[in-house]
Amino acid sequence: MPRLRLEQLEFASYLAYTPRPQDAAGRFAKDFTLTMKDGKAAGTPPTSIPTQIADHLRNEWASLVIFKPFLDPTTVLVPVPRSSIRGKGDLWVPEQIAKELVRVGLGRRVAPLLVRTETIPKAARSVASERPTASDHYRTMAVQRDLGEVAKITLVDDVVTTGGTCLGSANRLVEEYPDAPIRAFAVVRTQSIPATFQRLNDPVAGTITLQQNGWCLRRP
Secondary structure: OOOOOOOEEEEEEEEEEOOOOOOHHHHHHHHHHHHHHOOOEEOOOOEEHHHHHHHHHHHHHHHOHHHOOOOOOOOEEEEOOOOOOOOOOOOOHHHHHHHHHHHOOOOOEEOOOEEEOOOOOOHHHOOHHHOOOHHHHHHOEEEOOOOOOOOOEEEEEEEEOOOHHHHHHHHHHHHHOOOOOEEEEEEEEEOOOHHHOOOOEEEEEEEEEEOOOOOEEEEO
């Protein structure tokens, strides 16, 4: 197991959902999240979820003080890689989200600095004990540098569960950009215990920490 240099990562998320909803609010949040992950449009007229999210963030920005360290016009946004090696034309929701954030002024530019070199199981389709660890993600990624300036980095993902993908990604980036602060932003965070879910719109900022057993602990 490779040793990870970065053992804790600041993260923020805008929305929340639970995979096992117990009420109408929970079912709506799950449907919304699945629509986003499938790359489908919603609403009237139909609009992509990344576009809707970016517009809502821009409109609510004055009240979202906790997001200011993560998203601003000086930060380079790096989409988190898919779990599989990307093919031409494949859906890559984190990249769509990052592009929309830049459109509304919440990022300097999108830089696809990370690529997957080996396919690994999807966390959402794996039982908890078999989900890829941060080390697994680190081992199966590579950095492709670009010529642009990189002063601050925010990793962008659609859904964060334990945070292993984000922490593995951050550890790859810190090797190439040791002087750049690295944080992570996910549109949605998973709340695995249904009773902890309260509402879809639930902005938080917290940490993803590597534990001694190799698994990540996300708080909140």
